[in-house]
Amino acid sequence: MKILVTKNKEEASQKAFKLLQTDIINGAQVLGLATGSSPLGLYQKMTSSSVDYSSLISINLDEYVGLKPTDPQSYHYFMEHHLFAQKPFAKSFIPDGSNLNATEVINHYNQILATYPIDTQILGIGNNGHIGFNEPGTPFDSQTHKVKLTLATINANARFFTSSKDVPTEAYTMGIGSIIKAKHIILLAFGEQKADAINKMINGKVTTAVPASALQQHPNITVILDKQAASKLA
Numbered sequence: 001m002k003i004l005v006t007k008n009k010e011e012a013s014q015k016a017f018k019l020l021q022t023d024i025i026n027g028a029q030v031l032g033l034a035t036g037s038s039p040l041g042l043y044q045k046m047t048s049s050s051v052d053y054s055s056l057i058s059i060n061l062d063e064y065v066g067l068k069p070t071d072p073q074s075y076h077y078f079m080e081h082h083l084f085a086q087k088p089f090a091k092s093f094i095p096d097g098s099n100l101n102a103t104e105v106i107n108h109y110n111q112i113l114a115t116y117p118i119d120t121q122i123l124g125i126g127n128n129g130h131i132g133f134n135e136p137g138t139p140f141d142s143q144t145h146k147v148k149l150t151l152a153t154i155n156a157n158a159r160f161f162t163s164s165k166d167v168p169t170e171a172y173t174m175g176i177g178s179i180i181k182a183k184h185i186i187l188l189a190f191g192e193q194k195a196d197a198i199n200k201m202i203n204g205k206v207t208t209a210v211p212a213s214a215l216q217q218h219p220n221i222t223v224i225l226d227k228q229a230a231s232k233l234a
């Protein structure tokens, strides 16, 4: 694991942008993308750059079950608003949260992942160590699946909704097995509330109790932190 501790989000996002650029120059064609506040600075760098992404493929990690792509709280809407409207890709895939037929959504997404192996995966991390929406206890070889969100995740994500009652309780997510297949992973984490999860991810036991600890086994991962997220590293 390569760990970069930066001054702040701005410096971290710039470093992530440069790493992504290098990967693209070196032939990366399929980008795995994440939602949440952590990759926002990177997406701002991407939208304000002159780089053209229109020949690349993007595949997002996850989506809430029950939200239409047009719902402002959906991850479809988030990606459209923060990246795709300004920087369209050749094809962009996000699980269809409005399709309640889980088997159909899962099979379709696994097929997409088999067709387009991810070159560079952008990742955030939940306070409880989740990646994508892979909550504690998820097997490391998991493929796309439907999850019941933990109370911790629902509460953490309530900041994007009017109230925690509005946060969907289920999501479709790429599995840990699919995430760790990416050739290069760039994980971004900011703030003290991530410090414990980051320390467990890097120095803790490799255990399904901390989904991000699966990343210790990955041969090519860059973790970009601010000082607060790095504050519990030994």
Ligand SMILES: N[C@@H]1[C@@H](O)[C@H](O)[C@@H](COP(=O)(O)O)O[C@@H]1O
Residues within 6 Å of the ligand: 034, 035, 036, 037, 038, 039, 061, 062, 123, 124, 125, 126, 127, 131, 132, 133, 153, 157
């Ligand atoms: N499904 C997303 C994750 O992919 C993301 O990493 C996490 C942290 O979000 P943030 O970056 O806003 O802290 O939130 C959600 O649960």
